[in-house]
Amino acid sequence: MLRRASALLAGLLISVAPARAAPATDADKLAATRVQDLHYGDVLFHYFTGDDFEALTRLEAYQHWQRMPTHVSDAALLAGGMYLTLGLHNEAGARFEQLLTVTVPAGVRNRAWFHLARIWYTRGYFDRTTQALGRIDGSLGAELDAERTHLLVNALMQQQRFAEAAALLANWQGSPVWLAYARFNLGVALVRQDQLAQADPILTAVGTMNAAGTEMLALKDKANLALGYAWLQAGKPEPARSALNRVRLTGPYATRALLGVGWADSSLGEYRAALTPWLELHDRNLLDAAVQESYLAVPYAFAQLGAGAQAAEYYESAIRAFDEESGRLGTAIERIGEGHMLADLLGEGTGTSPGWFWQLKALPDSPQSRYLYAVLADNTFQESLKNFRDLHYFDNTLQTWSGNIDAFGAMVETRERAHAERLPRADALLADDRPAAMVGARTAVDTRLDNIEAGKDVAALGDATQRAQWARIRALEEALAQAGETADARAARDKLRLIRGTLSWQLDDAFRARVYEQRSAIRDLDGALNEAQNRWVRVQSARRSVPQNTAEYATRIAALNERLMALRGQLQQAALREEQFLTQLAQQELQAQQQRLAAYQVQARFALADIYDRASNAPAVTPVAAP
Amino acid sequence: MKSPGKHCITAWALSLLLGGACVQAADNAAAPATPVVAAAAPAAADASALDQQVQDLKKQVVDLNRDLFVLEEELLFPANTQVAIFVSMDVGDFFALDSVQLKVDDREVSNYLYTPREVAALARGGVQRLYVGNLRTGEHELVAFFTGKGPNDRDYRRAASIRFEKGIGAKYLELKITDRAQRAQPEFEIKDWE
Numbered sequence: 140m141l142r143r144a145s146a147l148l149a150g151l152l153i154s155v156a157p158a159r160a161a162p163a164t165d166a167d168k169l170a171a172t173r174v175q176d177l178h179y180g181d182v183l184f185h186y187f188t189g190d191d192f193e194a195l196t197r198l199e200a201y202q203h204w205q206r207m208p209t210h211v212s213d214a215a216l217l218a219g220g221m222y223l224t225l226g227l228h229n230e231a232g233a234r235f236e237q238l239l240t241v242t243v244p245a246g247v248r249n250r251a252w253f254h255l256a257r258i259w260y261t262r263g264y265f266d267r268t269t270q271a272l273g274r275i276d277g278s279l280g281a282e283l284d285a286e287r288t289h290l291l292v293n294a295l296m297q298q299q300r301f302a303e304a305a306a307l308l309a310n311w312q313g314s315p316v317w318l319a320y321a322r323f324n325l326g327v328a329l330v331r332q333d334q335l336a337q338a339d340p341i342l343t344a345v346g347t348m349n350a351a352g353t354e355m356l357a358l359k360d361k362a363n364l365a366l367g368y369a370w371l372q373a374g375k376p377e378p379a380r381s382a383l384n385r386v387r388l389t390g391p392y393a394t395r396a397l398l399g400v401g402w403a404d405s406s407l408g409e410y411r412a413a414l415t416p417w418l419e420l421h422d423r424n425l426l427d428a429a430v431q432e433s434y435l436a437v438p439y440a441f442a443q444l445g446a447g448a449q450a451a452e453y454y455e456s457a458i459r460a461f462d463e464e465s466g467r468l469g470t471a472i473e474r475i476g477e478g479h480m481l482a483d484l485l486g487e488g489t490g491t492s493p494g495w496f497w498q499l500k501a502l503p504d505s506p507q508s509r510y511l512y513a514v515l516a517d518n519t520f521q522e523s524l525k526n527f528r529d530l531h532y533f534d535n536t537l538q539t540w541s542g543n544i545d546a547f548g549a550m551v552e553t554r555e556r557a558h559a560e561r562l563p564r565a566d567a568l569l570a571d572d573r574p575a576a577m578v579g580a581r582t583a584v585d586t587r588l589d590n591i592e593a594g595k596d597v598a599a600l601g602d603a604t605q606r607a608q609w610a611r612i613r614a615l616e617e618a619l620a621q622a623g624e625t626a627d628a629r630a631a632r633d634k635l636r637l638i639r640g641t642l643s644w645q646l647d648d649a650f651r652a653r654v655y656e657q658r659s660a661i662r663d664l665d666g667a668l669n670e671a672q673n674r675w676v677r678v679q680s681a682r683r684s685v686p687q688n689t690a691e692y693a694t695r696i697a698a699l700n701e702r703l704m705a706l707r708g709q710l711q712q713a714a715l716r717e718e719q720f721l722t723q724l725a726q727q728e729l730q731a732q733q734q735r736l737a738a739y740q741v742q743a744r745f746a747l748a749d750i751y752d753r754a755s756n757a758p759a760v761t762p763v764a765a766p
Numbered sequence: 767m768k769s770p771g772k773h774c775i776t777a778w779a780l781s782l783l784l785g786g787a788c789v790q791a792a793d794n795a796a797a798p799a800t801p802v803v804a805a806a807a808p809a810a811a812d813a814s815a816l817d818q819q820v821q822d823l824k825k826q827v828v829d830l831n832r833d834l835f836v837l838e839e840e841l842l843f844p845a846n847t848q849v850a851i852f853v854s855m856d857v858g859d860f861f862a863l864d865s866v867q868l869k870v871d872d873r874e875v876s877n878y879l880y881t882p883r884e885v886a887a888l889a890r891g892g893v894q895r896l897y898v899g900n901l902r903t904g905e906h907e908l909v910a911f912f913t914g915k916g917p918n919d920r921d922y923r924r925a926a927s928i929r930f931e932k933g934i935g936a937k938y939l940e941l942k943i944t945d946r947a948q949r950a951q952p953e954f955e956i957k958d959w960e
Contacts, residue, residue, distance in 0.1 A: 199828065696837065
């Protein structure tokens with residue numbers, strides 16, 4: 140059921156819409172969220188795969204980097220839910236206090252408080268349970284409203300606020316199942332206030348209801364048992380017997396009911412009748428405390444009937460049985476003291492995953508298991524066991540980080556060394572300020588091109604052959620200018636003029652395209668130069684910042700390593716304290732059983748001695764037939 | 767003779783009446799009603815004190831784990847060289863994902879086989895950060911190969927590619943698996959987030 144509660148809580152906190160989904164319109168639900176930040180989606184991916192711790196780690200880290208700007212509130216609610224799943228109720232509660240404001244739909248807010256209250260109740264924080272339930276504003280729906288009332292009643296009763304609990308239930312109406320629980324709780328509350336007469340009709344109604352199913356039949360038995368023992372305690376055996384006789388012989392409360400019926404008969408002086416339930420009990424499992432008590436009750440009844448020999452026989456058998464059982468208990472206590480219990484209980488599962496929703500599903504096949512049912516079923520033990528398990532998981536996680544952090548340290552050292560090796564080359568490179576020279580050269584080229592274009596110096600942009608040809612023409616022109624006015628010279632000049640005109644026409648024809656080509660080349664140069672300048676700046680920046688960065692990383696690594704080592708120590712100490720506490724709980728339970736057996740043994744010995752005394756001073760008694 | 771069990775009656779009655787209230791849900795029919803047994807006061811106090819300590823420690827572990835995660839990522843994948851590749855799946859009726867292979871600049875950087883739980887997480891809206899690595903600034907090419915079962919349960923392998931410019935900041939790419947309902951076929955595309 141608690142797993143279902145977690146699913147409900149997760150369900151109400153997380154609602155992700157596929158692309159085609161229509162938008163949610165229910166005022167009681169959070170609008171379905173379309174993942175818009177990839178990193179929020181990554182958190183959800185780990186959350187949906189059940190890896191809550193990894194999901195929470197990533198969520199916190201992505202929040203640190205502000206990588207989920209669109210999902211700030213979704214992420215905060217999800218974090219609250221995951222803290223709850225990991226058993227961090229205080230943190231979850233504090234976060235919900237801040238987050239569950241009027242901006243969150245009332246239905247979501249109410250259900251979140253309700254589930255938080257349930258978890259706090261199970262964890263034993265009854266005052267917080269009542270506070271959280273008090274935050275619910277309006278209805279949760281018929282079924283959850285009923286459960287909410289019961290949760291509140293139980294929390295009040297746990298805080299000894301019986302009058303408030305009774306008042307709350309007095310006029311309460313709900314489904315037959317919840318009504319039965321309500322009546323039972325009210326009856327118990329009234330008994331606790333010494334109002335047995337008022338409690339009787341209420342518990343009788345539960346104890347005589349038409350019930351089906353294991354749960355309701357057990358509740359019915361429980362009501363009868365509670366009422367029966369309440370009457371016995373009040374010294375009224377007749378109504379006690381009526382109530383106890385209604386308890387089934389095969390249910391979980393059968394042994395206690397049989398014992399009670401016997402005591403009711405016995406109180407009325409009907410010892411032969413008392414032997415019927417007690418002898419039935421006597422044949423059952425000696426682990427049950429009611430059965431243990433029957434080992435004394437049976438000979439007590441025989442003694443009251445004057446059957447001293449049978450009484451003595453049963454007392455002797457009881458002493459032997461108690462002795463053997465006490466020895467077995469001693470062995471179990473010793474084994475628990477040697478630290479085997481938690482290893483037996485958790486086996487290989489220790490530290491594989493954290494989580495408050497983990498439950499011990501099977502008992503180990505160990506000598507002490509048979510005595511530990513009561514303590515293992517106890518909420519305090521279960522919760523501490525979860526804590527113990529979580530502490531180991533977290534320690535294992537930090538152990539993995541411990542290995543990684545050593546590698547990070549080595550990485551930073553390597554970077555420092557590599558940087559030191561490259562530093563002279565980088566300094567030499569940076570010293571000549573090459574980008575500035577390149578920019579100067581580029582400006583000169585640009586100016587030259589401007590001049591060529593302005594002066595229409597077409598020859599300047601000719602290809603290599605054309606420029607060579609142009610130079611030869613100029614040289615020949617100068618030579619011919621000195622040659623005088625001969626016919627040959629004139630013919631040569633005419634020919635040269637023709638050649639020059641042809642070349643000039645070719646250069647002029649290609650001039651605009653060549654200017655464009657050069658401008659384009661300068662633009663490409665600008666791009667490359669810009670990239671080179673950026674790189675130069677980055678290299679300069681890296682030159683300045685790398686030593687600082689590596690030093691900063693080294694400092695961070697050292698600080699984190701220190702925190703890690705300290706926290707591991709604390710985790711291990713806390714795990715040890717939990718182990719000691721759990722061991723102590725188990726040992727206390729077993730020692731209480733041992734002490735009870737010892738007390739029974741003393742009573743049996745006294746009774747036996749009394750019988751022998753009487754026998755030595757009185758004539759023989761006729762044996763009594765067992766009923 | 768005095769009744770040997772008198773003290774026991776008191777003990778039984780008290781243990782029974784101390785609790786009694788049940789918080790089991792009505793629909794949990796398989797489980798018997800469990801009494802709320804009040805633990806002995808000192809044990810409850812010890813448990814509460816220990817629980818507070820454990821919660822404090824757990825919070826410290828969560829914080830430390832976050833700081834270590836941040837350090838690891840900043841150290842190994844600095845923002846100026848970081849490239850992260852995510853996988854998302856919308857609906858997924860026409861494609862059951864088995865694996866994704868990634869090649870960056872013709873070099874295989876990831877070959878990931880999915881578990882049913884991971885596929886379900888993607889189908890519920892989770893987005894997996896499949897790969898995080900470093901690339902220098904400039905132009906690069908990503909090719910992703912998707913393998914799985916397509917329509918009619920046939921083996922299906924498709925590729926999608928993108929040429930992208932890696933600038934100074936971190937680069938995020940999303941491999942999107944969507945259903946093209948009209949053609950009853952899956953569709954694979956790569957989105958450049960920056």
